[in-house]
Structure formats: structure tokens, C-alpha cells
Amino acid sequence: MTGLVDDLRARLHGPSGVRKELLREVEDGLRDAAEAYEEAGVPAAEAARRAADEFGDPAELAPLYQAELDACQGRRSALLIALAYPTLTLTWDALWRFAGVGEGVASDESVTVAGLLDLSSYGAAIAAAILIPLFGRASASWIRRLALGVGGLGWLSLLLTVGTSIWLAQANDASGARAMGTSVPAMLVVALTVASTIAVAISATVTLVRVSRSRALLAVR
Template identity: 35%
Template structure:
């Protein structure tokens, strides 16, 4: 389906404006925008089937759907929940694994630098609490929980829980690496440092995106 002449296609203009206004996980955003594009194209096809020229049919379809600004609030709420689930899933999967690694490093061999490792254990507890909140969020926003309204502040709470977990990961990693280096135990140092750095990057990036979504005016009802 193509527009006549050099004028812009009303459907593509509409979709472009919608894409620019929405924020959230790229896969969920692409799926949502594609569903709207498909609905518009189906409406256009119905109108052109009645003999209406394409450009008039496209403008009519856009009017029937409502402006992009009118669609954004509902779409953004859906994407904000999707981003909260993405952040929660990332934290819920990485935090327990890292806590297990830190525990193994903590209990490996004699430890003259126990204060640093004790700090890491306490920070692991902070990350564990964030992981529990993440798991609860997945349950609350999953298929069984969709019958209930999502708490208004939940996405922002998940964002800050992810941020807290990522910071705890980073500081705990520094503590473990320092203790391992002082003890001359390089294997756990490299393991803990590499795993925590990678996990910190994933959780921090997802939490940052979640904070952005949660603060958008259209993100909450």
C-alpha cells in the first residue's frame, strides 16, 4: 500500500508520531505499534473497498482511531507495566544467582579480611530484598494479577528497587574484590567482579528505563 504522489502517508505519519511519544521495552513497543498500524491498515482497506481513494481513506481511518496524543496515555500505561515487569524479571533472575556466588566466595578458605566480606554479605541482603520485591511484582502483574488494578506507584517502586539492587551489587563487588586481592585469592575476585559488573549493568539500565517510564505524565491513571 503506497501513497499517491510525493505527499506523506497519513498512516506512516501517525505511526511515526506514536513511536516517538511512547517509551518502554523495544519488543513490547514494536508489537503495540504494529498492532495499531495493522488496525489502521484494515480500516483503510475497508474504506478503499467502498471506492474511497487511499489518501481520503487513510485520513478517515486516523480520525476514527483518534489522534496519536489521544492514544498515547493508554499505550504508555501498558508499556510502563511491561517495563516494570522487565526490570523486575532482570532483578529476580540476577540477584539470587549473585548472592549464591558471593556466599561461595565469602565461605571459601581462611579470611583475615572478614569486615569487607561481611559488608558484602549485608549488601547482598539488601539486593535480596529488592529481588523479593521484583518477584512479587512479577506475580502481581502476571496473568492471575491482571484481573486486579495495578498499584499506581508500583512501576516507580520497582524502578527504585532495581536501582538499589544494582548499587548494592556494585558496592558488594568492590568489597569482595578488595578482600580477595588483599588475601591474594584472585580466582574468586575475577569471578565475583565479572559476574557482578555484568549483572549491575543489566539491572541498572533496566531500572533507569523504568524510572523514565514511571515518571511520564501518561504512565499512571
């Protein structure tokens, strides 16, 4: 039975905690099945063999378990996107409106671009939120596509956000940067933005790498 679990472990890639739990459930199930055979009078070695035979071929079952791991990875990334962007957008809006930062430094063009940035952030969040429940209904192949889509959405929205933010910083005069640099709330919001940006980048990258890697390995095996 140990060899079967090890074989399955080598075929699966994804969130370590969920992966360990899946393998633990497999091991417990095999052990329970073997013990049931032993209680019926079957020798231990034969009981273990029968339990493994009942479980099936790891090569055939791995895609099913991998789909669960891919779904978990995709949901995590989608949830982060769905929460991060609205939080950042609302936080920045609150900063401009109530903290007195940036008053009188933004041009009409910058305001328009900032509004479009807000819309794109909310759009990415809504798209991610819509994808989350789909992971529970899709087939294994579609779960991989959805996970890859979430990873792509994360990077696309991230590049758009960072690129637009850089443009806005360059479009405004230096007084805006000085105002933010002397405001504690602004510095906290910037720190939150940087942390969230890094988190989205890592999550999107991990999702793309893990799902692409698992798909390639399953295809080879």
C-alpha cells in the same frame, strides 16, 4: 494514516522493539480497516480518513499504549533484579564454601554483615518478583508508579550492595584480596558481579528516565 502513526510514534517512549511492534500493529490495523472500506466501494482517500477516525485521537490513546511500554520496561528491570541478586549471592556462597577462597580472613563482624547483605539481596529479589505480575493487573497510572518503584528498588539495592561490599573489603586484611587475586574462580565471580552490577544500574536508570520522561510528555500533551 501515516500522519496518525507518526503522531502516535512521537508520543510514545520505551523499549524500541516493543514500541516498533505496537506501532506496526496500529499501522496494520489502519490498513486493514481502510482496505475493508475500499472493498465496500469507498474511495481510497475517504477510506483512509474513516479508518483514522475509527482509530481515535492519538493524544487520547497514547497513555494506553504508553502504559504497555512502561509495563514492559518495569518487568524487564524487575526480572533482572529478581534473577541477578540470588545468582550472585549463591555464586559467592559457593566460592567461599567450595573454592577455598577467603578461609580464615573474615572477622565475626564481617560474617554478620555479609549475612545481612545476603538477606537484603534476597529481599530485593523477592520484592522484584512480586512486582512482575502486578504490571499485568494495574491501571496506567499505577503501572508508572510500579515501574518507578522498580527503578528505585534497583538503585537502592545496588547502593546497599556496593556500599556493604566496599566496607567488607576494607574490614578484612589484605590476605583476603590476595587470595581472591590468585583464584581463577574468584576472578570469574568478580567479573560476573561487576557485569551484573552494571546491568542492574543501566536497567534501573533507563526505567526511571523513560517512565519519568513519558509521564512528563503525556502531562504536557
